[in-house]
Amino acid sequence: MLLSGPAPERLTKANLVAVSHAIERAALAPAEDGPTVVAALFQRMPYFERESALYQRIAATAAVTVIGMVGPTPPALPQGAYGVLLDEAEPLAREWSVLVLTPRFGAVLVAHDRMEVEPRAATLEAGRLFDGGWSFRRDDALHEMVRLRGQLGDRLPRAALLVLDDVLGRCRELPATPGEARGEAAVRLLVRRAERARIALDSTRRPDEVSAQPAALLDDAAMRRWTGLDGTTASGILPVALVAVRVAEPAGAPERFGRRSAAREAQAVLGVLTAALRPSDRAVRLAEHEYLLVLPSLSEDQAIGVADRVREGVAGLARSYPFVAFDVHAAVSVTARRPLPVADVRHALSWAVKQGVPLATVASEPAPMPAGVGRAGVSTPAPEPARTP
Structure with missing residues (x-):
């Protein structure tokens, strides 16, 4: 004991x-x-x-x-x-x-x-x-x-x-x-x-507050509650991986297929995103076609693996329902900072989109991890995100 x-x-x-x-x-x-x-x-x-x-x-x-x-x-x-x-x-x-x-x-x-x-x-x-x-x-x-x-x-x-x-x-x-x-x-x-x-x-809380299974997308208020910004929290304790994803539909898709089809496509994308989550993870809608996965206790390599699975899953939607080829970019950061440096990973995501890079990573500093848990770090802003093949 x-x-x-x-x-x-x-x-x-x-x-x-x-x-x-x-x-x-x-x-x-x-x-x-x-x-x-x-x-x-x-x-x-x-x-x-x-x-x-x-x-x-x-x-x-x-x-x-x-x-x-x-x-x-x-x-x-x-x-x-x-x-x-x-x-x-x-x-x-x-x-x-x-x-x-x-x-x-x-x-x-x-x-x-x-x-x-x-x-x-x-x-x-x-x-x-x-x-x-x-x-x-x-x-x-x-x-x-x-x-x-x-x-x-x-x-x-x-x-x-x-x-x-x-x-x-x-x-x-x-x-x-x-x-x-x-x-x-x-x-x-x-x-x-x-x-x-x-x-x-x-067990009586709303699904966006607590769930034994990965929940649907959180909004800003639910994300603030879940990350503890309204209570007492501290940097340097719990490493969290952030995976930002932008999924762009083909140009003119709504006009060609109609809004009902666009809604089905959005549900298919959401299904890919939530399928990558563990019970302790959450997903947030940052903007239209832009999402954030919040993954506690993952190393950078593990977070990159999640980003790759999401990109592959979305790419697979071109070969199965709804048979649409989306343009997908992602950015990864592992951090122990509070509040979470969401702006940093979104900046990296914008850079990846502009540069045509499928996946970018934000530079981080090594941080101590317990036995059995992968390497994580404290995210620090970088002039330019690292290019990941």
Whole structure:
């Protein structure tokens, strides 16, 4: 479950938020069980900013509060809190952890970002998946605090280490409180019920908000909701492939075949586009004859493969119903930026159309990826998209 325990669980962000809040409230609860130490890894600044007021309260009561995240500069922290900057490439940059430890009490959550999305999630952000576990047992929290002490110790001031080591030493001398398993069992029941309620709520949402199958084309408002622009999201976390496609019908096709035929042709094109999608993917209509496929967790090579399948599928419509030869161009970008750089990939698509290039790619910078997932990158604007044969 935790890094020092059995195999990890698959956890959704909704799971992690619920358990994190429970652990944080435990840190604030008044108790006479000795000094409290707290550690939290937030991955990126926007996630900490959302909880900064709460951590100001925690730091005011805890003996030591350690806050870690990736960033070029340390965040503004309340008195009593110590910031640790994480390097993008180190494993802790992918970790979502919350730990509270006293000589008599402990609670801990440790989860590693899979950089994948749950298909039924209402948004990209809410659908992020993690491997890890959580516990409301003191010795589990002790073991994980010792681990973080070893990994972060050289980045903490001596004053913080003295307090942290004092609490760790007291925990080793005192036995854990009897009955911890009973309290944890009650918390797990509440978390399971909350997760079932969330799934039931998701099942009532409109198809453009959440679906177990690739949905029809999203509009701008639905796309904004799904990409999480109305909530809290951060760059550098979840890689997303963008495939922009322009499908131009032959000149004079509406006049020759009539608008009813044009509508059938549009449905055939839509069928090709949505056939390329996984359950976690979405398609957006950007303009007439112009579409965007949003594909979480794909590498550039995989995204190019999707673009090639779409181009081949649309080309196949000349040999089968509706027997129309469309002109197809595509552009591919893989990015961890938020908001998604849609303008960049559309610019690349326009360039490909003007240059007569079937497929263009937008230059990107390498970004760390978990084991088993292809290479992705952070998209950066380029003076001219790369030509892809």
